[in-house]
Amino acid sequence: MTQPGLGRNSNFDWDEFNPESYLKHNYAEARKDDIRFVSTIGDFFLEQLGGRNALRGVDVGSGTNLYPALAMLPFCREITLIERSEANRRWLEREIRGYTPVWEPFWRELAVKERYPEVGDPVGALAERAVVEPGSIFDLPRNKWEIGTMFFVAESISADVEEFREGLRRFIGSLVPGAPFAAGFMENSQGYKVDGRLFPAVAITDNDIRDCLKGLVEDDLRFAFESVGAHPLRHGYTGMILACGRKRQDDTETET
C-alpha cells in the first residue's frame, strides 16, 4: 500500500466493495457521532439557505450512506448520487426507492429543525428527487451543483495524498460559486476493510483539509470533530472531521 502508485484509486476494484457488509458495520446502528454530524449539517444548511428550495444537489461517493442526501432534502428538487462502484449503485437504486428503517434515526434528528417537516414524507421525497449516476470524483463537471455533500470519500479512496487533494478540489469545483457544502473525513485513517477486503486511505487532519481548500472556499470554513472515544468504529483512525463551508464567490481557479 505504501509503494508509489499501488495505493491509487484505480488500483482498487470498487465493484468488489460489499454494500451490505459496509452498511451493517457503519450504519445499521446509528452512531452518536454520525447523528451529531447530521444535526450539524442540517443546522448549517438552514443557516446558509434559509427558505431557498428547488436547488440541484450532489452527494459524491454515496456508498451506502443516505444521511447526507436526507440533510439536503428540504432544499433540493433533485439530488444526484454519484458512485463509482456498480455494487454500491445497485444498492442505492434499490434503497432510494423506499428507504429502510436504518435511516429513521437520522431523519428524526433532522425533522425537529425548521424546514425539514415541510418535506412531509422523506421516503417518498427521496424516491422522487434522488438520482443515482455512475461517475468518478476525478471527472466531476465544474460549476454544476448548488449544494453538495461528500462523506468519507476524498481521503478514503486512495493512499495517494495527491489524489486526496485532487478529489477534494474537484468536489468543490463541481459546485457553483457560493454553494454551501458539508464534507466528512476520517482522521488519520490507515485504510479499512469491507467484508475482509482492504481499501485505502490517506492519513489526514483538518490542517490538510484547510490547506487543500485554501483559495477555493470562503473564509468562514468551519469544522466539527468527533474523536474515536470508547466505541471506535474500527481500528486505525483517530476520529471524524466534518467541514462545512461555501465555495468562493469569486472562483478564479478554473481548473484543478
Ligand SMILES: C[S@@+](CC[C@H](N)C(=O)[O-])C[C@H]1O[C@@H](n2cnc3c(N)ncnc32)[C@H](O)[C@@H]1O
Ligand atoms: C469509505 S466509502 C464512503 C461511503 C459513504 N459516502 C459513507 O459516508 O459511508 C468510499 C466510497 O467512495 C466510492 N468511490 C471510490 N472511488 C471513487 C471515485 N473515484 N469517485 C467517486 N466515488 C468513489 C466507493 O465506492 C465508496 O462508496
